[in-house]
Amino acid sequence: MSILINKETRLLVQGATGREGRFHSSKCLDYGTNVIAGVTPGRGGEVLLDEIPIYNTVEEAFEETNPNTSLIFVPPRFAADAIIEAADVGIHLIVCITEGIPVHDMVRVSSYLRNKDTILVGPNCPGVISPGDQCKVGIMPNDIHTPGRIGVVSRSGTLTYEAVFQLTMVGLGQSTCVGIGGDPVVGSSFVDILKLFNDDEATDAIIMIGEIGGSGEQLAAEYIKDELNKPVASLIVGQSAPAGRRMGHAGAIVTGNDALASEKIKALSSAGAAIIPRPGDIGVTIEEILKDN
DSSP states (O other): OOSSOOTTOOEEEETTTSHHHHHHHHHHHHHTOOEEEEEOTTOTTOEETTTEEEESSHHHHHHHHOOSEEEEOOOHHHHHHHHHHHHHHTOSEEEEOOOOOOHHHHHHHHHHHTTSSOEEEOSSSOEEEEGGGTEEEESSOSTTOOEEEEEEEESOHHHHHHHHHHHHHTTOOEEEEEEOOOSSSOSSOHHHHHHHHHHOTTOOEEEEEEESSSSHHHHHHHHHHHTOOSOEEEEEEOTTOOTTOOOSSTTOOOOSGGGSHHHHHHHHHHTTOEEOOSGGGHHHHHHHHHHHO
16 A cells, blocks of 8 residues: 555656657656556657657547556746646546746745645645555656655655665665655645645654754644654755755745744654654664554
């Protein structure tokens, strides 16, 4: 069992014929994902990687192949419309990798999706991977993941990979790993993913990686305190960042006390989460809390 994706995932890739789309479609296939179609306007009728039919529109691809998940590599100025196009035909899960989508565009997308039965992960994220089901919808490295019972949710793509590598090195596999993205407006929050992990019988413990900016970690702390029944280890990065300094992600800007790393750590610690002191301690910290539980 896993969250969001599994052996039943039928993947459509929007922007499949571009350099990034082609490369990562290949890697998803190599991992075992059922990539059934691609979309690039004006390229309909082509075949990608000798097996993926390309369509001009999402509607055409949906009618012919019935995907339930979309992976988006569309350039920033067209990405919001690509998300809406996928939601319009009824695709349930949309994972948007695209970085640099204007905030105004994502506000429009967020409003539009409120009345849709659609889960959006991202944008500006590495995606989702479930090692036990050999299913990947994203750009993370294939070879560092191993099947297991630790869930990972993170705002940082690079630190997602670091967490997974450390887990694998200490013999702890992963149930599902989700990068939610670091932009100011994203589709799925920490709380959204924590709820899914809480209900997932294949997940025993959770690693949550946050950073400066916003108040998503404090909202997660409230959920952890009131409702989560599984142990959580949390790493918050950016503790030495100067106020107002952007640290890699558009959303990682300190604009008030809640955005400070110290406030996030305080909230999570008070909620009962184990605090990971530094990035190099992810693996050993989760080992310790598993021993205690």
